[in-house]
Amino acid sequence: MISGSQKLRKDSFVSPHFVLDLTELMTTFIIFLLLHLCFLLKSGEAQVRKDLITNAAEKTLNGFDENTLFSPYTKQEWRSYQDKKINEGRKTQLNFIITYPNKTAVKGAKLHIKQLTSDFHWGCGMTHRIINNPAYKKWFASKFTAADFHNELKWYYTEPQPGQENYTDPDTMLKFADEHGIIVRGHTVLWDDVKYQQKWVKKLSPKKLLQAANKRVDSVVKRYKGRLVGWDVMNENLHHNFFEKRLGKNASAIFYNRVYNIDPNTTLYMNEFNTTEHVNDKWAAPEKYLRRLKKIRAYPGNNGMKMGIGLQCHYGAKPIDLHYVRNSLSLLSQVGLPIWLTELDVKMDPALENKSQLQVIYLEEILRESFSHASVKAIIIWTGASIDGCDVMCMTNEKLENTPVGDLIDRLMEEWKTGNTEVVSDSNGISKVSMFNGRYEVTVVDPFTNVSSRVTFKVDKVSLPDENVHLQILV
Numbered sequence: 001m002i003s004g005s006q007k008l009r010k011d012s013f014v015s016p017h018f019v020l021d022l023t024e025l026m027t028t029f030i031i032f033l034l035l036h037l038c039f040l041l042k043s044g045e046a047q048v049r050k051d052l053i054t055n056a057a058e059k060t061l062n063g064f065d066e067n068t069l070f071s072p073y074t075k076q077e078w079r080s081y082q083d084k085k086i087n088e089g090r091k092t093q094l095n096f097i098i099t100y101p102n103k104t105a106v107k108g109a110k111l112h113i114k115q116l117t118s119d120f121h122w123g124c125g126m127t128h129r130i131i132n133n134p135a136y137k138k139w140f141a142s143k144f145t146a147a148d149f150h151n152e153l154k155w156y157y158t159e160p161q162p163g164q165e166n167y168t169d170p171d172t173m174l175k176f177a178d179e180h181g182i183i184v185r186g187h188t189v190l191w192d193d194v195k196y197q198q199k200w201v202k203k204l205s206p207k208k209l210l211q212a213a214n215k216r217v218d219s220v221v222k223r224y225k226g227r228l229v230g231w232d233v234m235n236e237n238l239h240h241n242f243f244e245k246r247l248g249k250n251a252s253a254i255f256y257n258r259v260y261n262i263d264p265n266t267t268l269y270m271n272e273f274n275t276t277e278h279v280n281d282k283w284a285a286p287e288k289y290l291r292r293l294k295k296i297r298a299y300p301g302n303n304g305m306k307m308g309i310g311l312q313c314h315y316g317a318k319p320i321d322l323h324y325v326r327n328s329l330s331l332l333s334q335v336g337l338p339i340w341l342t343e344l345d346v347k348m349d350p351a352l353e354n355k356s357q358l359q360v361i362y363l364e365e366i367l368r369e370s371f372s373h374a375s376v377k378a379i380i381i382w383t384g385a386s387i388d389g390c391d392v393m394c395m396t397n398e399k400l401e402n403t404p405v406g407d408l409i410d411r412l413m414e415e416w417k418t419g420n421t422e423v424v425s426d427s428n429g430i431s432k433v434s435m436f437n438g439r440y441e442v443t444v445v446d447p448f449t450n451v452s453s454r455v456t457f458k459v460d461k462v463s464l465p466d467e468n469v470h471l472q473i474l475v
């Protein structure tokens, strides 16, 4: 049952070498599938999904009471299911087995486990106001590993007047992000909503519009090619159709193709609101989202394109329908693409008495539910500090002191990482640890000599398909 073996050298970094037994892998895979299936049947998830989607479709026809969707599960049941999914999908259980080269188990070896990176990204919306604010920069970089610019990459921002391009702000913001290892999404190449086109763009003939839009695509994509973690190519393509109306129904697929040809290694996203937020949005329900995605990928020349699912996640004042969120995310997860929650916030009715308490409660529910879907690779909070504008919610005030929302997010960030952990091997030389997926540095201290050895490696179920990890102390 040895999946990997690692010799530790004194104070050196060694990349792990794992010998995989294929027969064993196959068995694990089959068992995993069976477990997964049993779980699905037991939880009744597949059933709920079907009902909900039918309901969602009916609602647009008849209108029905949202209370009929109210959860039949208790809060504790939701929570324990979410925790189970988080354990399965985000964490890896490992048994570190410490031995000497003569195979003798080392009892009492100390393992200092340090999480270097996380596979999951916490992100935040960023605006140009961060540029001259060192305190905000420090705050941002200390918390987040991902960002989306609110407006600074949009066409109306970089080319307000025809031919007068100005990339000063996004250049500066991207430089800051790069310097701090913050990955950035390209939001957005084009936007299908007529409301957000420059006056001069709205006036163009179809022929001139195509020229101008192609020039825009080439300009922004060539400038940042290879530096971004993804592009929103056509924002809100399901609700709006500014470009389709003027350039034909394949317009967006053609723009995706153009971006793909310039920046082929970057993931191209759709980015939409109301896909998980509202059961009764007839434009952007998950099936419609997937249908459009399929169409874009099926367009000639697009088949090699890496795509991802962007969900804005602007939740509204009412209690969030977690059933609908769960089933939407489950359905979207089935296509095997990365899902990014790109602009997550929870808007409260200003007239509501307990709005700030309720906002935190709803936000926690939605974050826990979202995090329990392993296909959700990042959650971008909209917004951070109040200097970026607090139209819906903020993590801090202008002095960068936490709001209750900020406290909640800090608490969850702490909960969803392994951080620094210390364990001691038992009489069989074994230490069991459950670790959030990511990169780790493990330092092993020999109990007799106190000499320490170090190794860094990636933890996830693909890198470490067997839970036994052998670490050999060289003497």
Ligand SMILES: *[C@@H]1O[C@H](CO)[C@@H](O)[C@H](O)[C@H]1NC(C)=O
Pocket (backbone or CB within 6 Å): 100, 101, 102, 103, 104, 475
């Ligand atoms: C194995 O090696 C360790 C460390 O050198 C030593 O302390 C131990 O006695 C050895 N065990 C056997 C069975 O040789």
Ligand SMILES: *[C@@H]1O[C@H](CO)[C@@H](O)[C@H](O)[C@H]1NC(C)=O
Pocket (backbone or CB within 6 Å): 166, 167, 168, 169
């Ligand atoms: C470009 O944008 C920067 C930042 O907003 C501004 O300071 C500068 O004046 C702009 N340049 C031109 C030529 O408008």
Ligand SMILES: *[C@@H]1O[C@H](CO)[C@@H](O)[C@H](O)[C@H]1NC(C)=O
Pocket (backbone or CB within 6 Å): 226, 264, 265
């Ligand atoms: C895309 O990535 C592949 C593999 O990493 C690399 O060989 C290729 O040069 C990249 N293409 C571009 C245009 O950067």
Ligand SMILES: *[C@@H]1O[C@H](CO)[C@@H](O)[C@H](O)[C@H]1NC(C)=O
Pocket (backbone or CB within 6 Å): 273, 274, 278, 280, 281, 282
């Ligand atoms: C989302 O859908 C609901 C229901 O159709 C609608 O009331 C709401 O305005 C939509 N949100 C946005 C931002 O358009």
Ligand SMILES: *[C@@H]1O[C@H](CO)[C@@H](O)[C@H](O)[C@H]1NC(C)=O
Pocket (backbone or CB within 6 Å): 248, 249, 250, 298, 299, 300
């Ligand atoms: C859209 O593209 C498809 C190929 O995917 C093609 O068959 C169809 O004719 C195109 N429609 C228009 C209006 O260009």
Ligand SMILES: *[C@@H]1O[C@H](CO)[C@@H](O)[C@H](O)[C@H]1NC(C)=O
Pocket (backbone or CB within 6 Å): 353, 354, 357
């Ligand atoms: C407001 O919140 C407090 C504390 O959570 C609770 O005791 C009270 O009943 C709430 N009031 C309303 C109107 O919901």
Ligand SMILES: *[C@@H]1O[C@H](CO)[C@@H](O)[C@H](O)[C@H]1NC(C)=O
Pocket (backbone or CB within 6 Å): 448, 449, 450
């Ligand atoms: C190893 O460290 C422990 C505690 O830090 C100490 O008690 C012990 O004497 C040290 N052993 C050696 C061989 O240095």
